Amino acid sequence: MKKSFILSALCVSLYYPAQTFVQAYQNRINQITQSNINNYLTEFAYLGVKTTGSANNNNTFTWLKNKYLTFGYTEAQISENVFTYNTTITKNLILTKTGTKYPNTFVIVCGHYDTIVGPGVNDNGSGTSVILEMARILKDVPTEYSIKFINFTGEEQGLRGSQNYVNTVVNTTNPKMDIKVIFNIDQVGGVAGEVNNTITCERDTNNNPATNNAASNAVTQELMTCVSLYSQLQTNLSYAYGSDYMPFQANGEVITGFYEFNESTKPHSSSDTYVNMDPVFVYNVTKAALGAVQHFATAEINGLSINDCPPEKMLQSLQIYPNPVSDLINIEMLNTNLKDFSFSITDLSGKLLIRSENSKKIDVSKLSSGIYFATMTVEDQKLTKKIVISK
Numbered sequence: 001m002k003k004s005f006i007l008s009a010l011c012v013s014l015y016y017p018a019q020t021f022v023q024a025y026q027n028r029i030n031q032i033t034q035s036n037i038n039n040y041l042t043e044f045a046y047l048g049v050k051t052t053g054s055a056n057n058n059n060t061f062t063w064l065k066n067k068y069l070t071f072g073y074t075e076a077q078i079s080e081n082v083f084t085y086n087t088t089i090t091k092n093l094i095l096t097k098t099g100t101k102y103p104n105t106f107v108i109v110c111g112h113y114d115t116i117v118g119p120g121v122n123d124n125g126s127g128t129s130v131i132l133e134m135a136r137i138l139k140d141v142p143t144e145y146s147i148k149f150i151n152f153t154g155e156e157q158g159l160r161g162s163q164n165y166v167n168t169v170v171n172t173t174n175p176k177m178d179i180k181v182i183f184n185i186d187q188v189g190g191v192a193g194e195v196n197n198t199i200t201c202e203r204d205t206n207n208n209p210a211t212n213n214a215a216s217n218a219v220t221q222e223l224m225t226c227v228s229l230y231s232q233l234q235t236n237l238s239y240a241y242g243s244d245y246m247p248f249q250a251n252g253e254v255i256t257g258f259y260e261f262n263e264s265t266k267p268h269s270s271s272d273t274y275v276n277m278d279p280v281f282v283y284n285v286t287k288a289a290l291g292a293v294q295h296f297a298t299a300e301i302n303g304l305s306i307n308d309c310p311p312e313k314m315l316q317s318l319q320i321y322p323n324p325v326s327d328l329i330n331i332e333m334l335n336t337n338l339k340d341f342s343f344s345i346t347d348l349s350g351k352l353l354i355r356s357e358n359s360k361k362i363d364v365s366k367l368s369s370g371i372y373f374a375t376m377t378v379e380d381q382k383l384t385k386k387i388v389i390s391k
């Protein structure tokens with residue numbers, strides 16, 4: 001098992017790292033189901049008002065833990081971070097998936113599960129459902145970076161759970177916990193009866209400190225690209241505030257987040273219920289989020305080792321760039337050690353203009369501007385893409 005993991009990680013590390021569509025990520029996104037989302041939301045609703053430290057709050061912690069165990073995670077992968085709020089004990093839940101290449105560097109995916117006044121099906125049963133569905137699908141998916149899925153409590157009392165986690169875990173780990181990015185998902189339920197087709201992506205604009213702002217902007221741009229690659233949603237760029245990423249922000253970490261664009265008026269009231277939100281929006285947000293988490297954590301491309309990536313997988317990973325091109329085409333595929341392939345360019349009538357064997361740089365400077373077909377052949381498999389030559 002360990003051996004194949006190492007080989008698999010190698011397979012990924014050789015993959016061209018640009019942020020382009022990855023079919024293997026999409027295949028996992030296709031495992032998200034609307035009925036799972038609906039079930040998480042209705043079960044969350046049924047757990048009632050989950051005020052920090054209450055019996056319902058504790059029951060929700062247990063419900064979450066049982067969900068992860070049902071998905072196949074082990075007790076050893078689940079930890080709790082306990083603190084006292086108003087003389088009652090309450091617990092953050094942390095699910096850790098260890099990375100294959102950077103086990104000590106973490107992508108944190110978080111959202112609070114506590115609610116106030118109402119059942120909080122949007123705020124934040126929605127984010128909780130997104131996290132559950134992602135954890136279910138990624139259970140057996142190796143990632144280069146470690147992932148921590150964290151369900152925080154105490155958010156509604158002033159980010160108590162996330163602040164406690166930063167104070168008692170992030171900063172007391174020796175050396176200090178190395179965090180690649182914090183991706184917070186809070187209130188992504190949308191509004192019933194409205195067209196919920198846009199997700200707000202949040203970057204750090206806070207100046208205390210400002211040193212982490214540029215990195216947050218960069219990962220938020222990546223997040224927005226993931227939304228467009230893996231969902232039908234449109235993006236709205238905004239700023240981070242008032243949720244569990246802020247204690248991390250203040251600690252100098254790199255943060256990003258999702259928040260609904262059509263903003264519901266129901267949160268923090270007894271009307272924050274299933275019927276007042278849009279479960280289809282949550283489903284669509286989950287697609288975008290799962291694309292982003294796979295991107296941030298560098299999920300494995302196809303579960304195969306470098307020596308047994310079959311030709312069709314090779315072709316799925318084919319990148320031809322730049323496109324449009326003026327003089328030199330670069331070719332990248334999953335397995336950079338691949339020796340036996342051919343590449344040809346034809347015009348629209350099918351006339352062969354260029355043919356090369358086993359070369360990853362193709363000189364097209366002699367072709368005039370126009371549209372052509374590029375065909376890659378690996379063993380008995382072929383893939384043709386359109387290329388544009390522009391002088």
Ligand SMILES: [Zn+2]
Nearest residue numbers: 123124186187
């Ligand atoms: Zn919230």
